[in-house]
Amino acid sequence: MAAIDDIIVWVSSLPAWQGDAVRRLLATGDQPLNARGYSEILALAKADLKIAAPQENLKPVLPVAGNFSGVPATTVAVKLLSIDDVRNVNIIKDAQTQPFAESGVTVVYGDNGSGKSGYSRILKLACQARDKDERILPNVFATAPTGTPTAILKIKQDGRPKDIVWTQGAPADPILTNITVFDGRCARVITDDRNEISYLPYGGDVFQKLAEIVLRVKADVEAEITAIAPVQDSAIVVGTTSAKLLESLSDSTKDEVIQAATDWTPQDELQLATLEELARTSDSTKAAQEVARLDKVKGRINDAASAVTALVVACVDLTDEVIHNVIAEVNAAQLAHVFAVAERQTPEVLPGVASTNQWEILYKAAKQYSEEVAYPGESFPKTYDAFCVLCQQPLGEEAVARFGRFKKFIEDVTNTVLIAKRNVLRLLREKIEIVDPLTAAPLESICDELASLDAKVANDLRAYHAAVATRKSVVLALLKEGEDPQKAVLLPPWPASVETALRSVAKTLIQKAADITNAAKPEEYKKLLATVAELKSRKALSARKADICAFIAKVRHNADLRRAADTLRTQEITRQGTTIIRKNLTPELINAFKTELIALGATRVPISLKPSGDVGETAHEILLEGANTLGRARISQILSEGEARVIAIAGFLAELQLVPHANAIVLDDPVSSLDHVFTGKIAARLAREGLRRQVIIFTHNIAFLMELEDASMALAMAGTPVGITVHTLRRGGKSAGITTNGAPWYALKIKQRAQYMEELVHKIKLLYPDNMAEYNEKAARVYGLLREAWESCVEDDLFYNVVCRYRNSVQTLKLIEVAIEDPDIHHVNLHMSKTSTWMTGHDKSKALHYDRPAPDELLADIKALRDFSKQLTDRRVQTKKQRDKQLEP
Incomplete structure (x- = not known):
């Protein structure tokens, strides 16, 4: 099988994905690649062409010698003795053995469902025939779980017995590729190329098929090239830098150009807003009005700043320490006064006398009434020949003594101190009460104006007045006699002044007014509008950055696809195929092929070989001698299936004539659909081949079996006997594959x-x-x-x-x-x-x-x-x- 050896060498010069495709094509024979196989080749091709990321678990695998039937890495003499210990193969009963004669012809006959296909599939997979992708199913009728199909192939290698364990899915022993397998798939591979009969050496069909795959990949790659709608945006002004960039986008546009053109920062946003406002107010009909408005707003902001200054001045002395000390001192004075009263306290009739603020107020009111109204010029209390200023009753001795105690209490030093401290507390409250922060509508009015100029300053002003109001409320609630002075430590702080920020905003208004005055000039106004258009366009461009990047990615991908598609050419495949096929289609092979056609009785179909080629194809086309031009008619439509098959077998046997060994061959249903006129010739030719090598035939055709027996008898009568061993497969209950020696009953x-x-x-x-x-x-x-x-x-x-x-x-x-x-x-x-x-x-x-x-x-x-x-x-x-x-x- 020299052609396939040359193909294996040639594959090393191909891109890895094409080498993997060749391996798959050699493995599938005449069958098209299944959807999964092609999708994997397409994925490998895209990764190799760098138009898609490689798939993690998908790597290209190249064909090597020892992976195909009849193409061993090392040629040795091999004879197949038996298939032993068959397990989990279709419905073949476990542990079955199918023997083969070491020489001559072994015929394994079996009707449908007898297990014949199971044995032949084992050999196809083990010997790595071109349809080795065909999987063996376990017994679908088995009630117990089944395992992986396995068998032991007993062989003789260079005369020495050897057992080879075969397991489906595991790498097959390459020694078994010394056995050549022919079946219907191999027949079509040789004869039915594009449904046109062409004679190719074993494996020679791969060039055309690879070229077809390359063209199919190219078509799929080109199909991914999509029409891309340009990025458009009505907000991008014609003539601006952004508009010009959109028009020039291509696969060569650099990422940094896109990044720079679409960069949009908060500072840019602020600049745009400022310039848009400037443009709005710089119109010649509005500039003067706007300058006047800004001056008015500036005045209000300065007033707000002055109000803040006044609040700061008013509150400068109202520190936490001052408040703490005032409360602490009045509480201490109160406590000292209470102690003093307690030392000289005489129980009175009513509670709270000489110990409460209310009583003290009553006493002072009585004193004032006595000195100013009842007994002017008399010191209080008047006790001689006098009436009580409260109850209007004459003062008895006890009442006189009580008033004396009251006077002594009031005139006590602790009481004086207490009165002084209470006055300090009162004055402090009055000072805080006059603090008047802005609230409600006035505050919101100025803050609203500020917000349009500087939102932070507006919020700070609002927060400032709110903080002042809060502090005022809390401090007033705290400034009471008897309150815990430590609460002053937890007071909300006086807020930081916002006067400086307000003055700064007022200054910006001055500058803004100057800007408006300048921008209102015609030339300056035109420049301003152009700048605004550039900024607005860049902002719109920035908003479409994702669309632009997606557009560039698609454009670049399209460019990559076009470049990749341009590299997918078949001329080199055709050239290499021509070289390899011509090298291997030697005169010896062509003569052997013609000899085999004669031996197989195909003389009634006169043919000749003519070199022909197409995309990826190099073959010797088979022509009908003496026939009129076929035009669009194909030869395979003129020849019968049997005639096409006999030509295929002729090619198979012709190549066997030229190989330097006489190893076993296996044929699976070689005449299953032949025209009956060829059956006897095929049988006779295979019987003669049994004189040279071990021939193993699987068949369900009883007529073919009988022809083989007749052919063996004819050879024996001619003095060249060839052994023919017949085994019949039968079913037994729900199992099959049970071998018996001898022909079936009908034979x-x-x-x-x-x-x-x-x-x-x-x-x-x-x-x-x-x-x-x-x-x-x-x-x-x-x-x-x-x-x-x-x-x-x-x-x-x-x-x-x-x-x-x-x-x-x-x-x-x-x-x-x-x-x-x-x-x-x-x-x-x-x-x-x-x-x-x-x-x-x-x-x-x-x-x-x-x-x-x-x-x-x-x-x-x-x-x-x-x-x-x-x-x-x-x-x-x-x-x-x-x-x-x-x-x-």
Whole structure:
């Protein structure tokens, strides 16, 4: 298989993804890549072309020698002895063995469902045939869980036995690639290229298929090239720098250019707002009004600053320490006064006398009334010949003494101190009460104006007055006699002055007014509008940055796709294919191919080879000699499937002629759909190949099996015997793949059939007469086989296969040995009638409740068949002698 060796060497010069595609194409034979296979190739191609990121678990794998049937890395002599210990393969019963003869031809015959395909699939996968991607399923009818399909392949390698364990999914032993596998897929690979029959060396079809994949990848890559709508925005003013950038966007536009053009900062936003406002107010019809308005606002802000200054002055001495000390001192004076009263206290009639503020107020009011109204010029209390100024009753001795105590209390020093401290407290409260921060509407009015100029200053002013108001309220609540002075430590602080910030805002208004005056000039106003347009356009451009980046990414991707698509060419594949195919399509191979076509009986389809080529294709096109021009008609539409298949087998055998070894070949259903006229020729050619190498054939075609046996017999008669070993696969219950030596029933000779039936009778005779129901059923089956055997006796012995089922010819030369006598007709009719009576399924058959003949009688009926067959055989010998003598000159 020199061509595929050259292909493996050539692959190393390809991009890795194409090498992986070649490996997959060689593995799939004539089958197209499945969707998953192609998608993986496409992913590898995109990664290699750098138009997509590589997939983590997907790496290209190149084909190597030892991975394909018939293309070993090392050529050694290999013979396949058996497939042993088969497990989890379709419905083949576990632990089955399928043996193969070391030499000659081994035929494994099996009907549908017999397990034949399971054995052949094992060999295809183990020997790495081109359809090795075909998976083996376990027994779907199994009730217990099944494992991975496995088997042991027993071989002889250079004459030494060797066991090779095969497990589906595990790497196959490369030694087994010394075995060459041919099946229907290999046949189509050789013959049906683009549905046009072309002869290529093994693997030569890969060039065209690779070229088709390259073109398919190219089409898919080009299909990703999309039409891209340009980025547009009505807010971007025509003629601005931003507008010009949008118009010039391309795959070569640098990221830093985009970044710089779309950069938009808070300072830019502030500048735009400032200039927009300046432009709005700098109109010649509005400038003077705006300057006047700004002057008015400036005045209000300065007033607010002055008010803050006044509050600061008013509150400068109202520190936490002062408040703490005032409260502490008045509380201390109160406490000292209480102690003083307690020392001289005489129980009075009523509570609170000389100890409460209310009582002190009452006393002072009485004193003032006495000195100014009741007894002017008299010191208080007047006790001699006087009335009580409160109750208007004459003062008795006790009342005089009480007033004396009251006077002494009031005139006490502690009381004087207490009065002084209380005055300090009162004055402090009065000072705080006159603090007048802005609130409600006045405050909000000035803050609203400020907010449009400096939101922070507006908030600070609002917070300042609110903090002053809060402090005032809390301090007034605290400035009471008896309050805890420590609460002064927790007072909210006086806020920082915002006078400076307010004055600063007022200064900006002065500058703003100057700016408006300057901008109102025509030339300056025009420049201002242009600057505003640039800023507004850049802001709009910044808002579309994501769209621009997406647009650039798509443009660049399109450019990458175009560049990648431009590199996807097939000319080099075609050139290399031409070189490799021409190198391997030697005159020896072409002559061998023609020789094989003649041997296979394809002479009625006159053909010739003509070099031809297309995209990725180099082949020797097969032409019909003497035919008119086909035009658009394809040769594969003119040839039958059988004719196409026979050409494929001719190519396979031609290449085998030129390989330097005689290792085993495996053929799976080589004539499953051939025109019947080629069956015998194929059988004869494969039988002859069995003289040179081990030939293993899997078939379900009984006619082909019989042709192989006839071909073997013909070789033996010609003095070149070739061994032919036949195994028949059968089902047993729910399992299959059970191998028996010998041909199937329909291909057995009379002697073999008779022996088989006699063995059946010996197995069932113990049922007689105790179990007649079962005996009748099984004896009826034997009579059915016996009837079929009589039919075969007529075909094989009486007519000597002159006319034979499954064969496509009438062998008239055998008539010289045929002699039919009248008793033969009677004898055949007699036994056919009897077997029809005792079998089941015939219209003359008796029901099973009728007892079948005893075992001895059944054996005698079988012996009658034997005797009649032998009698016919002996008669043929005599008949041939007599007729040969008659034909002598």
